[in-house]
Amino acid sequence: MKAPIDFYFDFSSPYGYLAAQKIEALAARHGRTVKWRPMLLGAAFKATGGAPLPQIPLKGDYAKRDFARSARFHGVPFRIPEPFPVSTVAACRAFYSLADEKQQVALAKALYRAYFVDNVNVGEPAQVLKVAASAGCAVDLESQAVKDKTRAEVEAALAKGVFGSPYVVVDAEPFWGIDRFDQVERWLERPF
Amino acid sequence: MKAPIDFYFDFSSPYGYLAAQKIEALAARHGRTVKWRPMLLGAAFKATGGAPLPQIPLKGDYAKRDFARSARFHGVPFRIPEPFPVSTVAACRAFYSLADEKQQVALAKALYRAYFVDNVNVGEPAQVLKVAASAGCAVDLESQAVKDKTRAEVEAALAKGVFGSPYVVVDAEPFWGIDRFDQVERWLERPF
Numbered sequence: 001m002k003a004p005i006d007f008y009f010d011f012s013s014p015y016g017y018l019a020a021q022k023i024e025a026l027a028a029r030h031g032r033t034v035k036w037r038p039m040l041l042g043a044a045f046k047a048t049g050g051a052p053l054p055q056i057p058l059k060g061d062y063a064k065r066d067f068a069r070s071a072r073f074h075g076v077p078f079r080i081p082e083p084f085p086v087s088t089v090a091a092c093r094a095f096y097s098l099a100d101e102k103q104q105v106a107l108a109k110a111l112y113r114a115y116f117v118d119n120v121n122v123g124e125p126a127q128v129l130k131v132a133a134s135a136g137c138a139v140d141l142e143s144q145a146v147k148d149k150t151r152a153e154v155e156a157a158l159a160k161g162v163f164g165s166p167y168v169v170v171d172a173e174p175f176w177g178i179d180r181f182d183q184v185e186r187w188l189e190r191p192f
Numbered sequence: 193m194k195a196p197i198d199f200y201f202d203f204s205s206p207y208g209y210l211a212a213q214k215i216e217a218l219a220a221r222h223g224r225t226v227k228w229r230p231m232l233l234g235a236a237f238k239a240t241g242g243a244p245l246p247q248i249p250l251k252g253d254y255a256k257r258d259f260a261r262s263a264r265f266h267g268v269p270f271r272i273p274e275p276f277p278v279s280t281v282a283a284c285r286a287f288y289s290l291a292d293e294k295q296q297v298a299l300a301k302a303l304y305r306a307y308f309v310d311n312v313n314v315g316e317p318a319q320v321l322k323v324a325a326s327a328g329c330a331v332d333l334e335s336q337a338v339k340d341k342t343r344a345e346v347e348a349a350l351a352k353g354v355f356g357s358p359y360v361v362v363d364a365e366p367f368w369g370i371d372r373f374d375q376v377e378r379w380l381e382r383p384f
Binding site: 044047048049050051056057058059061062065066069070072073158161162163164174176177179180182183186192 | 236239240241242243248249250251253254257258261262264265350353354355356366368369371372374375378384
């Protein structure tokens with residue numbers, strides 16, 4: 001039994017959203033499953049000194065163009081939501097409040113679709129609760145246990161060196177960005 | 193006659209080096225030529241607040257691994273030179289001191305090979321002169337005209353929004369990174 005692929009992402013990351021549409025088929029082609037691991041890009045930025053792309057001169061304008069073009073390239077429906085980016089603490093807590101992995105994945109997909117297709121502000125806890133209810137997931141954003149679990153997961157991701165979204169780990173080999181999925185694919189065939 | 197592809201790069205950029213091995217065949221497949229345009233990443237970092245990858249926590253360690261893996265992925269000989277990165281002002285001036293475009297390209301390839309294959313420190317003007325001589329290029333690093341020309345080219349690149357290396361422009365559409373060459377290829381077939 002081969003190990004699952006670790007899939008780290010932030011719910012406010014356009015490239016994470018695109019990757020989420022591709023990762024399962026990619027893994028399945030190589031007899032793998034996917035372990036979905038939402039994290040908080042804001043926490044990673046504290047470590048790297050990074051900032052959300054739209055705030056960066058020159059790069060920000062390019063990024064907006066590249067988000068939309070990359071979505072078309074990958075054949076994925078997409079719009080730049082408003083506001084963008086948003087805090088994804090509530091989304092992350094909702095995910096980690098679920099014990100069932102299938103429910104977690106269903107919620108993650110629903111949250112991404114809500115934000116990047118339907119322009120629902122998933123930065124707002126009330127909207128996260130609505131999306132979760134529509135997806136049939138009974139989530140908890142408030143309990144200390146969920147807050148602690150979320151914090152622990154985010155810290156574990158940082159401790160593993162995760163600094164961006166998406167960030168995929170295959171048998172300890174890290175790949176940052178959906179634009180490394182070609183390398184992930186070849187690595188799954190045979191490490192090179 | 194279709195317009196040439198603008199290929200911006202920094203002589204100290206591993207991804208620029210990899211791109212330089214691929215760009216001409218890519219362009220030729222679509223009846224295009226390539227206009228090589230070295231720039232100074234340091235000047236771009238002043239605009240974006242960026243820094244050389246090795247200096248960035250987490251991302252720096254990943255980048256070193258990714259440079260080498262990406263080179264293997266693309267089948268290109270590569271080593272991380274020491275020191276890395278280096279100032280590429282002298283290399284840039286050498287390039288722009290040449291009037292003949294074929295000589296410019298020959299020099300660019302020779303400088304990249306010297307740095308990323310043979311570990312020659314092309315940050316040193318003396319080494320740039322040696323590489324140029326070996327490539328049969330009579331370069332000038334010192335005249336005010338060459339300094340002015342180089343500064344003007346770098347400023348023109350920044351004015352066009354070039355913030356990274358490689359940075360390719362096809363008919364006004366910008367693509368950052370060798371990991372956008374798949375999109376460049378499709379764009380050359382038909383803009384999407």
